[in-house]
Amino acid sequence: MTKQNHSSAQTSDQTCGKDRVFIFDTTLRDGEQCPGASMTFEEKLEVADILDALGVDVIEAGFPIASQGDFESVSEVARRVKNASVCGLSRASAKDIDRCAEAVRHGRIPRIHTFISTSPVHMQYKLQMDPEKVLELIASSVSRARNHVEFVEWSAEDGTRTEHDFLCRAVETAINAGATTINIPDTVGYTTPDEYRALFEMVRSRVPNADKAIFSVHCHDDLGLAVANSIAGVQGGARQIECTINGIGERAGNAALEEIVMALRTRADILPFTNGIDAKLLTRASKLVSAVTSFPVQYNKAIVGRNAFAHESGIHQDGMLKNAHTYEIMTPESVGVQKTSLVMGKHSGRHAFKEKLKELGYELGDNELQVAFTRFKDLADRKKIVYDEDIVALVDDEIVSSHERIKVVELTVVAGTKGPQKAALTLDFDGELKTHQATGNGPVDAIFNAIHALAPHDAKLELYQVHAVTEGTDAQAEVTVRLSEEGNVVSGKGADPDTLVASARAYVAALNKIMARRGRERLEAIATV
Structure with a gap:
């Protein structure tokens, strides 16, 4: 997206067509606020690269005032990103806004995202401000941000629990002060799809200058409704969706980018909206974010979970x-x-x-x-x-055992710290079952002694080897046995989750080969007479 058409998109959703939805990724900001999900400087740059390749429209790279490290990472992401707009978050204070502007100024399309609470509970207990003071701060903070950059996003924190009349006044104030994007977030994951859709329809119809800005959704997943609410907001007129890779974020997380993108694409029949995401990179992005945050993706996670397909x-x-x-x-x-x-x-x-x-x-x-x-x-x-x-x-x-004259039918082993160990073994000799119980210096020795008693032979055991076919304590064991008799060496293999059963099968497999060789030698001897 060029700076020119990005500008037009940010001033009127009529210009780019109502079917275009912008994807605002906040993995590096809201996602990193998830307890335990902090990323190093290098990891943030790596994530920024995949987000840019993915085709997100806006990368919210961090909260520059939070720390020197956050400032430096936002600044470097702004320099590094080739296509996306890079955004920084700031509170409604001059110091925050100026610091944010400094961090994003090297970006191709810099953006400042400023916010203030608008719900009664937040204004009373968090801000301890009256509504008029909040409106003053909205006007001054947005105006200051607009003096720094062309694109300013304003958010009504706890917007879904804000009184409608006051929300409309706040939105109108922000747009008059120069906001190009208006975000009405479901900060605490409280709303429902029908309610959220109606909220956007109400604000866009009541605010006289609503056509001067793009409206945005930002939903948290406290009730598991973040993706559904985000789509409902778009149906209500929003044209920007704020989301994160794998849905990471505060508390229960944010709306998952991959789920939103594929829901819009898969159900285009009833959701006629487009975006610029290269969906083929979704799994790669998911794995990267999971790796750098050490947050595993649940197996049954939609789109990118191990079991999704x-x-x-x-x-x-x-x-x-x-x-x-x-x-x-x-x-x-x-x-x-x-x-x-x-x-x-x-x-x-x-x-x-x-x-x-x-x-x-x-x-x-x-x-x-x-x-x-x-x-x-x-x-x-x-x-x-x-x-x-x-x-x-x-x-x-x-395949091997199906052609054998001798087969393992049943095996019971008694083993432990007190010996001798015992093995009760039943073998099938061409349809005739024979059973014997033997003892030994360990369970494997007892099994092999039982086989020797049932099928007497002079073969010597040259190799007994066990290895796990796969990982885990429930892995199948594959046993290899090598026997030698009169200069002839044969090997047999057996597989089973029970190592002792696999051992019996391997020994019997080798013994079958010896017996087959004896038979061939007898036939050859008869043929030469």
Whole structure:
């Protein structure tokens, strides 16, 4: 946006068309006021860069009078930003306004945002001023700010709890003094959508010079209505939305920029408003702000949460595989997410499991698929998250075991500080079940002794290795066993969330290979006779 058309936009919403909504981002100011969300100088610059690339119209970079550090960061953001207007916040005092003007003066489109409380409770207890004194300060502060910069925003703090007659007088005073943007914030997150929309309609119809300024919304999320209220304000005539990345801010936070942008875009059929945001950068911006503030994004957060484009329910996954529009109202690519995620878990169905196997490079027959799916469901009941690596280990183990003569059927182990440890093992020998109980110097030794008793052999154990397939205490264990017999060395693998079960399967897998080799050697010997 050039300085010229930005100027025209700030003086009349008729000039740019009533469908244009300006995005005012206050992540660096209101967002940083969130307890524990402070950012370093370098981090603020990094966030400012992504906001500028994102296409926000105004970056509220800080509160310059608050500290020397805040002044310097606002000043540097103003110098650095290439496209957006850079704004600083100030109270209705000469010292605040002059300091703010100094901080933003190097910006391409500098703006001063000054405010004062207008609600009865704030005027009486916070300001301890009568309404006439407040009106005097509005006029003097806005006029002083306008002498410094071309674009001045004035806010009626606690506007939604302000008496309507006084609010109209305050807005008229601010515009007469030179305000180009009028913000009526829901400072305490108190209003509702219908009420907020009606408030803007009322002010814009009653204030005689309302057409000289753009009206703005700034909503807090104390009742979870910040985004809905912001959109309602726009429907009531506001043409600027103040918001933050991930909705961070005072108390319960602010309206989330990403939710507002995608709501306007997705429901353009009933919300005919446009903005200049490059939505494909939303996820990147969200991750950056989360990283620099150390505030994690909740998994089920709209638009940018980890689960926003993830599906685990078998019914949903089946629908998604047939047509993504069945359960997604926007594409993940539209907000910078690589693709939809079909999360494999206990709610997943055969269709999704089969597609996941194809994605991982497996083509199983119907019988193998059913057995693998049964084992997968059993695994999913025991683990919170089933990763791709879990499925690979599970299927590899099943493919190997499906061709084995000996299979692990049941295992019970008694272990602890008092030995000896015991293992009761049942093996399937070509359809015949055999059970044996053995003791050992530890549970694994007891298991291997039980296997040796059920399937006598002279093979030596050369390697026993365990590693976790994925992270977490509920990770699947993948065990590797190496056996040698008469110079022949074979390896077997087994996978299971229970390390002891995986150990038994790995040993039996290696033993099957030895038996298969013995069979081949017998056949070769017979063939040479």
